[in-house]
Amino acid sequence: MSVLTRRHLLRRAALSASAATASRVGAGAATTAAVAASAALDGCETDSEPNPGPEPERRLGLRFPDGFGWGAATSAYQIEGAAKDDGRGESVWDTFSHTPGRTRGGDTGDVAADHYHRYEADLDLMRELGLRTYRFSISWSRIQADGTGSPNQRGLDFYRRLVDGLLARDIAPMATLFHWDLPQSLQEGGGWESRDVAYRFADYADHVFRALGDNVASWLTINEPKTVVQNGYLHGHHAPGHRDPDAAYLVAHHLQLAHGLAVAALRATGGSGRIGPALNLHPCYPAVDGAEAEAATRLYDGYENRLYLDSIFKGSYPTDVLDDLGPRSRMVRAIRDGDLTIISAPVDLLAVQYYTPIYVTPSGGTEQKWPTSEANWQQIYPDGMYDILNRVHREYGPLPLTITENGLPTPDTLDGDTVDDPGRITFLRDHMAAAHRAIRDGVPLESYHVWSLMDNFEWAEGYDQRWGLIYVDYPTQRRILKRSAHWYRRVIADNGV
Numbered sequence: 001m002s003v004l005t006r007r008h009l010l011r012r013a014a015l016s017a018s019a020a021t022a023s024r025v026g027a028g029a030a031t032t033a034a035v036a037a038s039a040a041l042d043g044c045e046t047d048s049e050p051n052p053g054p055e056p057e058r059r060l061g062l063r064f065p066d067g068f069g070w071g072a073a074t075s076a077y078q079i080e081g082a083a084k085d086d087g088r089g090e091s092v093w094d095t096f097s098h099t100p101g102r103t104r105g106g107d108t109g110d111v112a113a114d115h116y117h118r119y120e121a122d123l124d125l126m127r128e129l130g131l132r133t134y135r136f137s138i139s140w141s142r143i144q145a146d147g148t149g150s151p152n153q154r155g156l157d158f159y160r161r162l163v164d165g166l167l168a169r170d171i172a173p174m175a176t177l178f179h180w181d182l183p184q185s186l187q188e189g190g191g192w193e194s195r196d197v198a199y200r201f202a203d204y205a206d207h208v209f210r211a212l213g214d215n216v217a218s219w220l221t222i223n224e225p226k227t228v229v230q231n232g233y234l235h236g237h238h239a240p241g242h243r244d245p246d247a248a249y250l251v252a253h254h255l256q257l258a259h260g261l262a263v264a265a266l267r268a269t270g271g272s273g274r275i276g277p278a279l280n281l282h283p284c285y286p287a288v289d290g291a292e293a294e295a296a297t298r299l300y301d302g303y304e305n306r307l308y309l310d311s312i313f314k315g316s317y318p319t320d321v322l323d324d325l326g327p328r329s330r331m332v333r334a335i336r337d338g339d340l341t342i343i344s345a346p347v348d349l350l351a352v353q354y355y356t357p358i359y360v361t362p363s364g365g366t367e368q369k370w371p372t373s374e375a376n377w378q379q380i381y382p383d384g385m386y387d388i389l390n391r392v393h394r395e396y397g398p399l400p401l402t403i404t405e406n407g408l409p410t411p412d413t414l415d416g417d418t419v420d421d422p423g424r425i426t427f428l429r430d431h432m433a434a435a436h437r438a439i440r441d442g443v444p445l446e447s448y449h450v451w452s453l454m455d456n457f458e459w460a461e462g463y464d465q466r467w468g469l470i471y472v473d474y475p476t477q478r479r480i481l482k483r484s485a486h487w488y489r490r491v492i493a494d495n496g497v
């Protein structure tokens, strides 16, 4: 691994450390590829009379294509709680959050937003917002307590009830198979450093597809493999808390392999559901003019984006990244004949998660150019969403795109029955406008999910950061629609901002 790479890994570690201390269709709605395709062509007009209104609710006069999938996202460990209910096994996040010093204030997901017990009421809130699509994740250790063997029916039943509840409310379920909560027993057998875990993942996915496949039209395989690699294995702020660059990229390969094996598992069931990866993509820009910054940005982009995109969509890892890692790296040595064929099995959609751009200096460090949110790793730059959507469409498309995460934490407080979060409205409105511009350019973006439906356990940040449209008063578990949630309901009803 080059000096340059080491330097930006260290820089990233520092950035993330400061982030940790500073706060971090089928059935139902019409989010089909066909809709997206026609949307890209002709569905995207501008209202003739934009409504001036109070800032930030001021209307921009942008109408989205008919059938656009307005949604919101969550993940299992962040909201469900019920850590020991109905045969659920431990995951790496149980272990990590219960290890002193790992999360802010020692917070854990033991109770979280207690969604496991309150999902019916939460479904009603989703209907009240008018959501057309809901992205959630399935907890592997609810389905297989120790990550292998026959499935736990009670775990499957929970997700079946959730999916049925969505369909009954005309909300399209979009299910993620893995949002970082690896069963702890598998971690003890080597976790994602072990190639075998990729095969265990495909078995687990097969159980889920067979149980829910008739009713879930859109599947996502692995949420943000890059975050597992970087946060879990490079700088250790996430479970399993390792700091081992050589292991990190081995893990990257096994996560990609797991993705491909899950795609094959879905195809083998003969089901009609769509499947794709969920990648957090960071547009990388040179911080200054000049060839050195350009070159450093290119390599940075390799680690941030192309490592994951090229392997899935082009069937090869980027050679600049492989060269930088070196032939003796554990990752390069672990790649077997045929692996890239598995990884690049055709997918049906690409889920993009956009939070921030990255500005790269000539020495491979990073710079801040735009204001941050309470999450100080996040720079607020809506045009970055426009850029990344256009880029993936141009370089890896055409295929249906969905935004599966976009949002920010704001300093929300409960005042009587209201929570005033104008900053979230401005952020979402500006990013939706960027998405609209991409659609107008012909990018087949079919849906957009706010991160997050409700406040939740933000990993190492615990409950400190509030990312939700819905405020969760943790002591009482009362839910309160924030000002942004009321605004979003109107966006959905008007199909535009």
Ligand code: FCB
Residues within 6 Å of the ligand: 024, 075, 078, 223, 224, 227, 280, 405, 451, 458, 459, 467
């Ligand atoms: C993403 C994660 C999600 C949440 C948001 C803020 O990287 O996928 O679980 O933590 O960031």
